[in-house]
Amino acid sequence: MADSAPAAAADDDPVAPAIELSAAAFDALLAAAESLGPDERLRLEGVTVGLDAAGTDDAENADSANAGTANTADTANTADTANTANTADADGRFMVEIGDERRTGLDDRDLHEVAADHAAAVTDWYVFEHVVGEFGPRRAFLRWLEDADGETVARRYAALADGVAREWGQLRVTVRLTDRGERRYEVRHVDDADVPRTDLTAYDDPLDAREIVRSDERGRYRPLKTAPTLRRGWVFADLGPTDAYETVETVYPATVANWYREREGDLDVNHWRETMERQSGIYGVVKTWDRGESYHHVNWVAEACCDDSQCLKRREWEYDDETDLDVDGGDGAFPCREPCSLVVSAARKWTRLESEQSRTYEFELTPSEKAQVEAVIDAVADGRTDEIREADTKDDANRYRTRFLRAKRFDDDGTLGGVPTDPDGGE
Amino acid sequence: MQSLVIVAHGSHLNPDSSAPTYAHADTIRASGAFDEVRTGFWKEEPHFREVLRTVEGDEIYVVPLFVSEGYFTERVIPRELRLAGWDVDEWDSDGLSADQATLVAADIDREVHYCGPVGTHRAMTDVIVRRAESVTDDADVGEGFGLAVVGHGTERNENSAKAIAYHADRIRERDRFDEVTALYMDEDPEVDDLPEFFASDDVVLVPLFIADGYHTQEDIPEDVGLCADYTEGYDVPEPVDGARVWYAGAVGTEPLMADVILERAGDAGADLRGALADVRETTRVATGD
The missing domain is CATH 3.30.1360.190 (Gyrase A; domain 2)
Known part of the structure; x- marks a missing residue:
């Protein structure tokens, strides 16, 4: 429940600002204290609150009853220090422990005084217990x-x-x-x-x-x-x-x-294979992309879609629980636990495209033109096209340069080098 | 703590797809019927897979913002929400009567009330009529008007046509419009032949779709002949073969849809805290301008 961090102040501790105890925070503290069992404690930083058994009818020795319940180093010697206890009010319902000091018989007003002296700890407890x-x-x-x-x-x-x-x-x-x-x-x-x-x-x-x-x-x-x-x-x-x-x-x-x-140690990661196996309908085809031979296609997917330049989640899913991908998962603060719907949707497209076999085409390109094709692909893949200045013809992916390449190397059908994409008669 | 989770399709391409979901969620939030209202999507975030883990409540109602029972409501959503032991027989439905099933969602190890889709709820009939009122800006529209309820048809799912026919029949029984006809995009009677099915000078055309998108903004306007090409746009009403066609766009964008979502959750046991009357009233005001 409440924090139990020790309150020992080091010399280099910064000075906390003065905090005013709000009525809401004190009322919450009062209610919490009132609902404590006889052996329960509300531990705030620097101050522990409990019910004072002596203030009730049926307990004769509250000190020994309470001693066994203390569980922090600071309060382990409660029974000893209790001899020096400062009884504020014989009828008071509350007791507090501050460091080695133990005070019993506190009424509401006394408790408020203690709470106001420890307003930082009380308000901190209040914010997380009651507001958050x-x-x-x-x-x-x-x-x-x-x-x-x-x-x-x-x-x-x-x-x-x-x-x-x-x-x-x-x-x-x-x-x-x-x-x-x-x-x-x-x-x-x-x-x-x-x-x-x-x-x-x-x-x-x-x-x-x-x-x-x-x-x-x-x-x-x-x-x-x-x-x-x-x-x-x-x-x-x-x-x-x-x-x-x-x-x-x-x-x-x-x-x-x-x-x-993830912090709690139970992030449910679903890897690529199990995620694709789960798909149905128009996405059911994606599972056929995995042929049990290699996972390189998934490397390419992750490089295309999951890189930090594309998504801020830190990819925690891999090919399967035995096979990690070769690409970096990124540095994001929050994890990605399974391939998302965009990846599944793109994978459906790639499943179809990747069923094609490679062919050998023969084109004529100058060395600069080959480099230019590579630069154009890079510019699109990196989303850089908008940054390339209109007149910057030194940039290989410049629009005029690309239009020149198209004018020179495409035929009237828009085919690179006049080489048909499908020499057997297709497009 | 009572939570409502509205689950919808969403889109990778079209921001209008999730807009009605958000709008109806906001209406229900304002009604105070639920301590928490969350939205989850198939194509947007949070995804169906992860929406339940964002839910704080312990009394959870999941309402699918879909027009009919079928692939999504029977297979995709239960699977992605990880509803343990889901079987479509839980709904014991004839294609129109799915109400709710209470199952443990394995993702959060808490029970959820998984409701039938909004599109088949009887209250949806009122939304179609309200949509006709909105598009004609006439709260008493009916006399002298024909009403066409338009849906996909059976291409993907036979229950799709059932839902269209169900609402068309219910509206016809009310004797409010001169003519009421169910039309389909991919089966007879086809929406392409709209004028053939109506003698009225004015015909309101209400597509039973959750959000505006390709079908409602491109397909249907072109099929009906509101325009040759959707990019040219069209008027409301638009003359087509001598009739004036009042094209309403997706019924799911009608603010009264929030009422159907509430009804679904209410049927499943949610305490609506008097929200139904509020929502009917506030959405009426919203459509009156």
């Missing part, structure tokens, strides 16, 4: 954003006061702390990191991100949400935790859920 909630992927993602499972509250709050930024695909998510210990999130394009907010179009509804992700900078439809073509120029400036998660979910659907499963 239990849903595993959301909780893990929001904790990851601020390294909540690695750093102390004091260090985190000090950093969060200035803003902590993380990248997720092409998103930059920044978390900031309010003076009441709440989190506010900003989401924008990574390449807009330094752009003043006022220069960006502001949004506040996570579902508005659907418009942003639909088309690229040039207005072309993006069929793959994780393609590195997210357009710039927008900002979700001030989101709560749930909306921050939903915004990321809208931009990169299911990536957090898959990342979470």
Whole structure:
């Protein structure tokens, strides 16, 4: 439940900002404390809260009853230190442990005082237990954003006061702390990191991100949400935790859920072969592409579709569970657990095309023309054609150069070198 | 926590394909009937394979935004959602009567209520009529009008034609339009011969498709003769052989579709929290302008 990280402050600890304890956070703490069993503890960073058995009718020696339940190094000697316990109110229901000090008989007001003194720890607990909630992927993602499972509250709050930024695909998510210990999130394009907010179009509804992700900078439809073509120029400036998660979910659907499963050690990877075996209908043909002889065709698919230049997911699927592909899976933050629908759809096309046998054609090309053909293919494959300046005839893939090649080497039927594609009479 | 998952086809090529899915999801979100509304797709993201893992709720209703029972609802969706032990007999359907099946989705190890497609629900009849009202901008349209309900036909799936005929019959029984006819793209009576089937001067043509795309934007307008080439466009209404044809485009884009999604989930046991009346009213306003 609550964090139990030790609170021992090192000299170089940054100074956490002053935090005001909100009524909501305290009410939640009170309710949580009231619902504890006699041997249960609510462990926040630097302070442990429990019910004070002495404050109830039927317990005579709360100290010894409680001693066995302490499970952190800090509180292992609870029974000893209890002798010096500071009883604030004989009728109080609560006890707290702060370091070696144990205080019993605290009433609501006393508990509030303790909570206000530990407002950072209480608000941190409150945010993750009550605002973020239990849903595993959301909780893990929001904790990851601020390294909540690695750093102390004091260090985190000090950093969060200035803003902590993380990248997720092409998103930059920044978390900031309010003076009441709440989190506010900003989401924008990574390449807009330094752009003043006022220069960006502001949004506040996570579902508005659907418009942003639909088309690229040039207005072309993006069929793959994780393609590195997210357009710039927008900002979700001030989101709560749930909306921050939903915004990321809208931009990169299911990536957090898959990342979470991977962190938990149970990402369900489905490799190429089992995925293709599963296909039916018009895609059923794809399984015939695998002939059990080699997996090179899948290398080519992965190189064509799954490279980081094409998709930001980190490919975790391979040919099968015994045969890894030879191409790199990429460096993405979130995993790809099986060939996606675009890959399956393209594979259907390639299954047909790759059933053809190679032939030998004879063409006349100058060495420069051969290099030019290669450059044109590279330019299209790398999506570079728009970058080639109209008058830059030094570039082998320049439009005038390519038109010249076509004028010289194609016949009236558009056939390269006048050599029929199908010498047996086809096209 | 009650969750609704709307599953639809989506497209690699056409952004309009998922637009109605998102629109209806938004309408249902605003109604407050569900704590959570998610969308999943065959060709977009999140994919059917991964949508359930994004769902937080423990009472999950999956509604397919498809027009008829068939390959997708009976085979693809259950397989991709990993509905353990799925058998089409769970629906015990005659091709029109699939309601719901409660199965454990192996992906999340939680039960989901897998509902029949929206297209075969009785409430879909009202959406077709509403679509006719929208396209004519006349809430009382009927007298002096013919109505053609158009669908694929049996080329891929015999249930496709059943759904078209089912709704056409139900509308005809209401005696609201002078004539009601079911037409098909790939079987008789064919939509190409539209004028032959109507004596009315005005004919509303409502395609039973979920989203606008190739069929509704290119195929049908050309087949009917609204235009020689879809790129030229056409008017609404457009004269064809002496009749005025009011071409409505995909019925699935009609805001009242949200009502059918709710009905499907409600039939499967979801607590709709009074949302049906709200949605019928808000979508009526939305179509009144």
